Amino acid sequence: DTVRPHHAKRTPLMAHLPDVTRQSTLAHRTRREPPAGEPSRNARLLERAGYVGKLMAGVYSYLPLGLRVLRNVEGIIREEMNSVGGQEVLMPALHPLANWETTGRQDMDILFRTKSGSADAVLGPTHEEVVTPLLATQVASYKDLPASVFQIQNKFRNEARPKSGLLRGREFGMKDMYSFHLSEADLEEYYERVAEAYRCVFERCGLGAVTHYTYASGGAFSEFSHEFQAVTPYGEDTIYLDHGKGIALNKEIIDRYPADEIAAMEQVTAIEVGNIFKLGTRFADAFGFRLPDASGVPQSIHMGCYGIGTTRLVGAIAEILSTDDAMVWPENVAPYHCHVVPMDAGRLELAESAAQALAAAGHSVLLDDRAVRAGAKLADADLIGLPHRVVIGARTAAEGLVEYTNRVSGRTVKVPVAELAAATA
Ligand code: ATP
Numbered sequence: 001d002t003v004r005p006h007h008a009k010r011t012p013l014m015a016h017l018p019d020v021t022r023q024s025t026l027a028h029r030t031r032r033e034p035p036a037g038e039p040s041r042n043a044r045l046l047e048r049a050g051y052v053g054k055l056m057a058g059v060y061s062y063l064p065l066g067l068r069v070l071r072n073v074e075g076i077i078r079e080e081m082n083s084v085g086g087q088e089v090l091m092p093a094l095h096p097l098a099n100w101e102t103t104g105r106q107d108m109d110i111l112f113r114t115k116s117g118s119a120d121a122v123l124g125p126t127h128e129e130v131v132t133p134l135l136a137t138q139v140a141s142y143k144d145l146p147a148s149v150f151q152i153q154n155k156f157r158n159e160a161r162p163k164s165g166l167l168r169g170r171e172f173g174m175k176d177m178y179s180f181h182l183s184e185a186d187l188e189e190y191y192e193r194v195a196e197a198y199r200c201v202f203e204r205c206g207l208g209a210v211t212h213y214t215y216a217s218g219g220a221f222s223e224f225s226h227e228f229q230a231v232t233p234y235g236e237d238t239i240y241l242d243h244g245k246g247i248a249l250n251k252e253i254i255d256r257y258p259a260d261e262i263a264a265m266e267q268v269t270a271i272e273v274g275n276i277f278k279l280g281t282r283f284a285d286a287f288g289f290r291l292p293d294a295s296g297v298p299q300s301i302h303m304g305c306y307g308i309g310t311t312r313l314v315g316a317i318a319e320i321l322s323t324d325d326a327m328v329w330p331e332n333v334a335p336y337h338c339h340v341v342p343m344d345a346g347r348l349e350l351a352e353s354a355a356q357a358l359a360a361a362g363h364s365v366l367l368d369d370r371a372v373r374a375g376a377k378l379a380d381a382d383l384i385g386l387p388h389r390v391v392i393g394a395r396t397a398a399e400g401l402v403e404y405t406n407r408v409s410g411r412t413v414k415v416p417v418a419e420l421a422a423a424t425a
């Protein structure tokens with residue numbers, strides 16, 4: 001038996017809520033100059049475009065547009081985790097140090113340690129130390145297994161070199177899921193289902209074509225783990241692609257690949273956007289989480305853990321699907337589907353009716369109603385990077401037309417407002 005989907009209903013992503021937001025009402029502005037000392041594109045573009053604000057190295061605030069992107073990414077991940085029976089929970093970020101001493105991980109370099117009252121505490125970099133004793137209190141019998149819980153929450157890691165914008169943070173968002181099984185075979189079956197759900201996540205986020213399912217080191221309890229590696233020069237991992245066999249390997253395990261095959265491999269730089277692990281019985285054993293099986297014999301519990309960096313994924317999408325001056329968000333994660341840009345105040349009325357027509361067809365719309373010159377509006381629209389753009393200039397408007405561009409395909413057409421919604425399909 002394996003974990004069953006428990007949550008068939010889907011909530012719409014923010015990007016898919018039909019509404020019109022007037023740009024003049026947003027706490028938002030763009031900047032002409034990129035932030036200093038930031039070579040990566042996501043750091044430069046997301047700050048310039050007014051998606052995020054940097055507080056210090058590796059620590060960012062999310063502004064209205066950036067938060068909508070993050071919520072869309074989280075929404076996709078939530079749906080896919082529900083589809084493999086994950087139950088959403090929320091655990092504390094502040095942990096007693098004692099839990100970390102139980103597993104012997106209290107001296108990890110990246111741990112932020114602090115005081116909670118007179119007791120030592122840890123800001124959670126991951127949650128095996130919390131979820132294992134928690135599930136031990138909720139699972140009464142082997143009949144309750146398998147079980148799988150996940151959360152979407154901020155993690156804290158004192159990274160030696162926080163850099164590349166959202167790609168490596170000290171405080172960052174993660175979806176972490178943990179599964180509990182009575183047998184290794186059951187864990188293995190579930191692991192494959194989660195891997196498939198992960199493929200769907202990256203596909204829906206627009207990175208399917210550049211994300212490789214990659215063999216990586218597995219720690220002490222299984223030979224390999226699997227990483228989802230998205231190819232980008234600002235990644236910090238080196239992976240090897242065997243195009244013939246359709247296999248990707250992290251450099252850290254390349255020694256274990258038969259030597260006569262390496263020659264044929266392509267070496268690329270990539271960022272780890274997800275990682276799935278078989279943990280074996282290590283954590284359950286450390287916390288004394290055992291259950292009697294059907295014949296009354298106490299059994300060790302096998303665990304799997306499955307992470308996706310939610311904020312890193314936002315950064316990776318921006319990094320990979322942009323040029324130096326322009327972003328193109330995929331529809332599923334874009335803060336809004338459509339940008340309606342009147343070139344002057346006289347075109348506002350037609351712009352309003354175009355925006356309403358798009359919303360009526362189910363689109364979320366950002367309407368640039370600001371009193372700003374046309375060139376600046378167009379440059380801002382490139383930076384903001386919505387996938388559908390409607391430009392309304394005096395000459396086309398006089399002919400009763402608006403100019404629609406699909407920024408993913410580059411196709412531009414002039415259409416009357418009545419045909420606009422059809423043009424976006
Ligand atoms: P890396 O090798 O990049 O340091 P990791 O292997 O330490 O990542 P995991 O412990 O596997 O990371 O965490 C699960 C996921 O969390 C990663 O696959 C990644 O997407 C994300 N992640 C990890 N560290 C960071 C970070 N410092 N900033 C943003 N996201 C991160």
Ligand code: MG
Nearest residue numbers: 110157159168
């Ligand atoms: Mg790390």
Ligand code: MG
Nearest residue numbers: 227237272275
């Ligand atoms: Mg790693």
Ligand code: MG
Nearest residue numbers: 227272274275
């Ligand atoms: Mg990892």
